[in-house]
Amino acid sequence: MISAYLEFIRIRFLMMLAYRVNYYSGIIIYAINIGAYYFMWKAIYGEAETLAGFTVIQMTTYVAVSWMARAFYFNNLDREISNDIRDGSVAVQMTRPYSYLMVKMMQGFGEGLFRLLLFMVPGMVIVTLIFPVTLPTDPVRWIIFFVMIWFSFLINSQLNILTGLFAFFVENNEGLMRMKRVTVDLLSGVVVPIAFFPEWARIVLQWLPFQAITYLPGSVFTGRLNGAETWNALLVQVVWFAVLILPILAMWRAARQRLFVQGG
Amino acid sequence: MLAIDVRQLRKQFNVQKNREGLKGAMLDLFKREHTQVTAVKDISFQIPQGEICGYIGENGAGKSTTIKMLTGILVPTSGHIEVNGYVPFRDREKFVQGIGVVFGQRSQLWWDIGVIESFRLLRKVYRVSEDDFKRRLDELVETLTLGELLNRPVRKLSLGQRMRCELAAALLHNPSILFLDEPTIGLDVVVKTEIREFLKRLNREHGTTILLTTHDLQDIEALCSRVIMLDDGRIIYDGGLEELKARWGKGREVQFQFNDPIAIERLAFLTGGLDVRWSKENELTAKVWIPLEINVSDVLSRVVGTTDISDIKIFETSTEEIVREIYRTGSAETAADRIADPVRDEEAPTAQAEAVRS
Numbered sequence: 001m002i003s004a005y006l007e008f009i010r011i012r013f014l015m016m017l018a019y020r021v022n023y024y025s026g027i028i029i030y031a032i033n034i035g036a037y038y039f040m041w042k043a044i045y046g047e048a049e050t051l052a053g054f055t056v057i058q059m060t061t062y063v064a065v066s067w068m069a070r071a072f073y074f075n076n077l078d079r080e081i082s083n084d085i086r087d088g089s090v091a092v093q094m095t096r097p098y099s100y101l102m103v104k105m106m107q108g109f110g111e112g113l114f115r116l117l118l119f120m121v122p123g124m125v126i127v128t129l130i131f132p133v134t135l136p137t138d139p140v141r142w143i144i145f146f147v148m149i150w151f152s153f154l155i156n157s158q159l160n161i162l163t164g165l166f167a168f169f170v171e172n173n174e175g176l177m178r179m180k181r182v183t184v185d186l187l188s189g190v191v192v193p194i195a196f197f198p199e200w201a202r203i204v205l206q207w208l209p210f211q212a213i214t215y216l217p218g219s220v221f222t223g224r225l226n227g228a229e230t231w232n233a234l235l236v237q238v239v240w241f242a243v244l245i246l247p248i249l250a251m252w253r254a255a256r257q258r259l260f261v262q263g264g
Numbered sequence: 265m266l267a268i269d270v271r272q273l274r275k276q277f278n279v280q281k282n283r284e285g286l287k288g289a290m291l292d293l294f295k296r297e298h299t300q301v302t303a304v305k306d307i308s309f310q311i312p313q314g315e316i317c318g319y320i321g322e323n324g325a326g327k328s329t330t331i332k333m334l335t336g337i338l339v340p341t342s343g344h345i346e347v348n349g350y351v352p353f354r355d356r357e358k359f360v361q362g363i364g365v366v367f368g369q370r371s372q373l374w375w376d377i378g379v380i381e382s383f384r385l386l387r388k389v390y391r392v393s394e395d396d397f398k399r400r401l402d403e404l405v406e407t408l409t410l411g412e413l414l415n416r417p418v419r420k421l422s423l424g425q426r427m428r429c430e431l432a433a434a435l436l437h438n439p440s441i442l443f444l445d446e447p448t449i450g451l452d453v454v455v456k457t458e459i460r461e462f463l464k465r466l467n468r469e470h471g472t473t474i475l476l477t478t479h480d481l482q483d484i485e486a487l488c489s490r491v492i493m494l495d496d497g498r499i500i501y502d503g504g505l506e507e508l509k510a511r512w513g514k515g516r517e518v519q520f521q522f523n524d525p526i527a528i529e530r531l532a533f534l535t536g537g538l539d540v541r542w543s544k545e546n547e548l549t550a551k552v553w554i555p556l557e558i559n560v561s562d563v564l565s566r567v568v569g570t571t572d573i574s575d576i577k578i579f580e581t582s583t584e585e586i587v588r589e590i591y592r593t594g595s596a597e598t599a600a601d602r603i604a605d606p607v608r609d610e611e612a613p614t615a616q617a618e619a620v621r622s
Contacts (some may be wrong), residue, residue, distance in 0.1 A: 007388045007389075091332065095360050097365070
């Protein structure tokens with residue numbers, strides 16, 4: 001069975017490779033985003049040495065790293081699942097001896113892997129050449145970072161699956177998907193690091209899963225979190241991953257009971 | 265051994281009701297009303313291994329819902345269901361290993377990759393060994409003439425080519441039961457015939473049990489020894505195709521083409537005393553329905569001598585007409601059967617319900 005799941009990763013990887021124009025335009029979009037944020041933050045900093053505990057260099061690195069991490073964890077599983085449900089092709093998936101959600105997860109991973117290798121790595125090289133970015137030298141930090149963005153991928157995909165599965169219960173979950181996308185970008189710390197939020201918002205966000213997607217791995221990588229805090233951040237991710245399994249299972253079960261395959 | 269065993273199977277759906285107008289829409293925003301729709305109403309049937317069974321009914325009669333419960337996609341509301349020794353929805357992942365499913369209206373192949381890539385992926389999904397896969401694929405490529413299609417991406421196939429590939433994809437793991445939901449929909453006559461031949465051969469050589477839904481009664485005539493007919497969620501006929509024909513095809517139809525306009529009353533008068541039914545097609549054409557007990561020649565002799573006729577055609581009742589007639593009356597039980605055959609107790613409530621309806 002595992003070989004079948006691996007096959008799904010491979011095929012999605014190859015499919016991504018087949019759509020080359022998407023790939024090139026993706027690199028440009030990410031470069032523009034990173035550039036825009038870099039200049040924006042430079043203007044915000046002005047003469048200031050640090051803001052909310054970030055030096056300019058830390059901030060630049062944070063922006064670059066969080067966008068690169070986003071390249072890996074980002075996927076359209078919510079849209080794919082919702083489309084499968086709405087056009088009824090989820091029915092075909094149910095006649096196969098595999099777990100539908102696992103297959104989706106694997107496809108998302110194939111996509112993430114593609115972006116990691118052909119997007120993030122070359123992108124990071126370019127970014128370090130253009131902008132003043134300092135990467136950690138400690139190999140342990142690198143390893144922890146990769147473990148953490150793996151969990152970023154898992155948690156983000158779980159949120160996507162939850163959003164996508166809503167299509168079983170509502171006629172149109174387009175609005176929900178858009179809301180989720182904006183929420184994740186804003187509250188996970190891609191747009192603004194969570195340290196910049198007001199005190200009360202930070203407290204609220206500590207109890208939400210979004211910070212585990214970008215802010216925590218970004219903070220570890222840029223050296224804002226050290227020692228025990230690093231492990232704490234990783235623990236938060238693991239806990240969220242485990243916790244989010246429950247609503248997914250509950251929703252999947254409820255969906256199967258009341259599944260109404262569209263189109264007869 | 266039974267391939268499919270279904271008893272008192274029922275499926276209900278909650279369907280959202282959309283209230284009318286702006287006010288209704290506002291109300292819907294806060295509190296939705298639901299109506300309960302029963303798509304399948306306590307049906308029972310058994311299909312032994314190796315049978316080809318046709319499952320027919322009008323749109324919305326509950327065919328697809330039944331197929332979806334049999335294949336483990338839908339969870340039944342109540343009733344007993346066992347396919348291949350499994351309860352489909354409960355042991356879904358293990359159960360689907362032994363069945364093949366083709367939905368005529370949706371593809372199970374991956375759109376963007378080559379056909380052979382899809383097949384290889386399915387080999388891994390169904391855990392078919394490399395040797396078995398090769399043997400099976402060679403056989404399917406030969407019988408379905410897939411040779412030059414294998415390396416094309418699915419989106420570049422014509423509907424007929426795609427359907428042949430779909431069939432192959434559903435059979436790579438050598439399932440003992442094949443479910444086909446409208447397999448010939450939208451196909452041209454040549455491809456339809458090819459697919460029917462293929463299915464017959466599959467059934468003969470591998471003993472595969474086949475359950476198919478279709479709107480094309482020629483599929484049924486070419487393939488099925490048995491028909492289950494569904495109307496409004498209930499089984500209204502379950503039995504052999506020949507039996508259905510014998511029971512309903514109790515007459516012939518003769519079409520007369522007259523040279524001069526003729527009133528239907530006059531025709532009825534001519535055949536007075538004979539239990540025949542006249543119907544008028546247009547000014548110059550009329551049809552008469554003649555039950556088996558009456559000789560066609562009796563009717564002809566009465567009409568031919570006194571009117572000026574340009575053409576006569578005689579029709580045997582086709583399956584299509586029989587089915588249309590059954591739908592029209594809403595029951596496959598003829599009046600005589602209801603008295604003669606009270607043993608079929610599970611159909612008694614059906615007949616009653618139909619009586620209430622009409």
